[in-house]
Amino acid sequence: MEETTERGGTISNNAGESQKRNRIQVSSTKKPLFFYVNLAKRYMQQYNEVELSALGMAIATVVSVAEILKNNGLAVEKKIMTSTVDVKDDSRGRPVSKAKIEIVLVKSENFDEIMAAAAEKDRGGDGEVQS
Numbered sequence: 001m002e003e004t005t006e007r008g009g010t011i012s013n014n015a016g017e018s019q020k021r022n023r024i025q026v027s028s029t030k031k032p033l034f035f036y037v038n039l040a041k042r043y044m045q046q047y048n049e050v051e052l053s054a055l056g057m058a059i060a061t062v063v064s065v066a067e068i069l070k071n072n073g074l075a076v077e078k079k080i081m082t083s084t085v086d087v088k089d090d091s092r093g094r095p096v097s098k099a100k101i102e103i104v105l106v107k108s109e110n111f112d113e114i115m116a117a118a119a120e121k122d123r124g125g126d127g128e129v130q131s
Contacts, residue, residue: 022047026065028058036065040105041074041115049078049106055085056098066103073114075105 022043026036036052043050054062069075081102086095108114 020051022049023051023053026052026054026058026062028054028056028061033061033064033068036061037068040065040069044075044105044107044111045115049104050075052103052105053101055087055100059099059101062101062103066105069105073108073110075111076108077103078106079104 024036024039024043040050040052052062052065066075066077070077079102083100084097085100087098089096
């Protein structure tokens, strides 16, 4: 059983599942889409996989982030989980069920090469000598 806090964080009752370092909890309003894409890339560099998690309206953002990473050849889906969680709604005074999604992505075989090529492109060098 998970309890969702007002800020969107989760408190887990399972002892082995304290806050994961490679989990990104996505909000639909707080940050732009590519903030989450770039953060997921950094997490995959550090941990080799990333878990994207969202509730309600933020689910579309998580799916978009995952699809961008997959379509750019950076990630492969490892697991997708959907569920509903009861969130305490202070304005109504009763729990409200919200949809939840968790997508686990792992680095693709080409991840390091693609990231290195992007870093080289950002530095302005393309490796070719022009005459």
